[in-house]
Amino acid sequence: MLTKARIAVLVSGGGTNLQALLDAQTAGAIPHGEIVLVISNNPEAFALERAKRAGVEALTVTKKDCGGTEAFETALLAALEERKIDLIILAGFMSILSARFTDRYPRRILNVHPALIPSFCGKGMYGLRVHRAALDYGVKVTGATVHFVNEIPDGGRIIAQKAVEVLPGDTPETLQRRVMEQAEWILLPRAAEQVCEEIVKEKENEP
Ligand code: GAR
Numbered sequence: 001m002l003t004k005a006r007i008a009v010l011v012s013g014g015g016t017n018l019q020a021l022l023d024a025q026t027a028g029a030i031p032h033g034e035i036v037l038v039i040s041n042n043p044e045a046f047a048l049e050r051a052k053r054a055g056v057e058a059l060t061v062t063k064k065d066c067g068g069t070e071a072f073e074t075a076l077l078a079a080l081e082e083r084k085i086d087l088i089i090l091a092g093f094m095s096i097l098s099a100r101f102t103d104r105y106p107r108r109i110l111n112v113h114p115a116l117i118p119s120f121c122g123k124g125m126y127g128l129r130v131h132r133a134a135l136d137y138g139v140k141v142t143g144a145t146v147h148f149v150n151e152i153p154d155g156g157r158i159i160a161q162k163a164v165e166v167l168p169g170d171t172p173e174t175l176q177r178r179v180m181e182q183a184e185w186i187l188l189p190r191a192a193e194q195v196c197e198e199i200v201k202e203k204e205n206e207p
Contacts, residue, residue: 006036036083090112146191
């Protein structure tokens with residue numbers, strides 16, 4: 001196979017989902033794609049270290065340095081276009097992207113959300129907050145969702161979901177870990193491969 005989809009992963013924190021993608025790539029589970037860029041909006045993100053260890057180019061782009069949301073998105077778009085990125089994966093990226101950004105990559109941006117959308121999602125629902133909300137509500141089953149990203153936070157078409165049990169005595173931290181292990185780290189690399197294969201087919205059919 002000659003062509004591979006060029007993947008950029010956008011991160012903000014620990015980067016365990018990035019790690020799952022890198023490990024899947026090493027294991028040959030993403031044959032139609034290649035992670036060529038990691039961008040963090042947080043200079044302290046451990047995800048940057050993971051990218052470095054894997055020999056993947058890593059950039060930090062912050063709203064603060066750019067002087068606002070519009071300039072931040074312009075800088076992101078420039079970095080992505082310069083490297084001819086085909087697929088953007090939001091893996092714990094804690095910044096909402098505007099329509100101006102998402103319209104440039106229809107069905108070419110993926111996000112992993114740590115709940116079963118449409119539960120516990122939307123603006124303000126991210127990271128541990130999602131698990132805290134699930135525990136406060138008292139649900140007995142939660143999970144993770146991988147979906148396409150459009151201008152509505154967590155509103156794009158769903159690609160994959162997996163349910164995970166909530167156990168008695170769970171804290172937001174224990175639940176987060178179980179959802180990652182049993183759902184996110186499995187679903188995200190799979191969905192990435194699925195979309196990369198689509199992209200490669202499309203490229204091969206180009207005149
Ligand atoms: C993950 O649980 C991810 O689903 C969630 O943040 C965590 C990041 O962990 N993302 C969101 O809540 C986005 N709405 P990681 O940095 O270790 O991958």
